[in-house]
Amino acid sequence: MYRRNLAILLLFIIGAGIVGWVFTRVRAEPVNEITIKWSTSGHADRTSPAFRAWDENDPPVIPPVCAKCHSTLGYLDFIGEDGTEPGRVDNAPPIGTTVQCVACHNPSSMAMTTVTFPSGVEIGDLNGQGNCLQCHQGRASTVQVNNAIEGQDPDAVLEDQGFISVHYRPAAATRWGGEVSGAYEYPNREYVEFFEHTRDYQQCSQCHDAHSLQIDPQECAPCHSNVVGVADLRGIRDDDTDWSGRGETTQGVAVEIDTLWSRLYDAVRLYAAEVVGTPIVYSAGANPYFFIDTNGDGVADPEETVGSNSYASWTPRLLRAAYNLHYMQMDPGGFAHNPRYMIQILHDSLADLAEQVDVDMTGLIRP
Incomplete structure (x- = not known):
């Protein structure tokens, strides 16, 4: 009898533990906790240029081309939640909103089954990620760059051509890689597609908190033993391939990407100076990002990063390399979103410039 009762007690304790664990995993998060998280996120930052860039507009509205992702009202218009046709913003919304709860929590968002990227490729099987993909896909792709350079001499300056920017934080385009071609992909090259992570960390909100947008490094630590803080x-690295030819494979793959990026910037500057004849300098924080390097020092000085000094001597070869150079800066999490795609893009950009200027490709390995 004692053993029987002990067995029943043990089963009860184990069962209660399992139920408690399941409850803690699936219970709804209190609204006040969600609100606190959201209020400290970039989606709620009313001081950010992402929501204040149009304050001086007359009338004070956000242009439809921007409103999809820079206004709750604009997003509701885009997905058709306001009764208008989905897939476009019909009315310029007033300034003053951020990305508020109703932007994601509404019937149209919940019913979303596909998202179309700038390349025209439609992605399904969203698993609740549709809202993220809509606004983190960028605004350009291989398609837009090819439209600008098609049929042109690769080293002749294009007439009336400005820089083509992918826009900000194209994490979804990076994650889907060669499926959606967010970065510029060179002809006759193959590119990795969707980056498969582990089973429990495939969706955006499985790595990023859906409301604070932050990453909990302790979620990564069980597989990546080096991780203690963000x-x-x-420092995460999943193999010991020396992609950048540095002779060092103990640091994270992010360092490989950084190294290749620096080499690409040097190559872009060399090409602009030697082939185009107009030195170029880059500043990730000053639109339109590329400017004439008036003193040739490779540093984006304040007096250089002004609209009147924007770079305008674009050849097809320079434009596609610069597009990729900028793309890498716009997705600082690319090392986690799809590292091999990022390395492939950087490698091919360097190889293309190497056809015209002295770029040392020794030791570089393409995934």
């Missing part, structure tokens, strides 16, 4: 994420 800064350690850049």
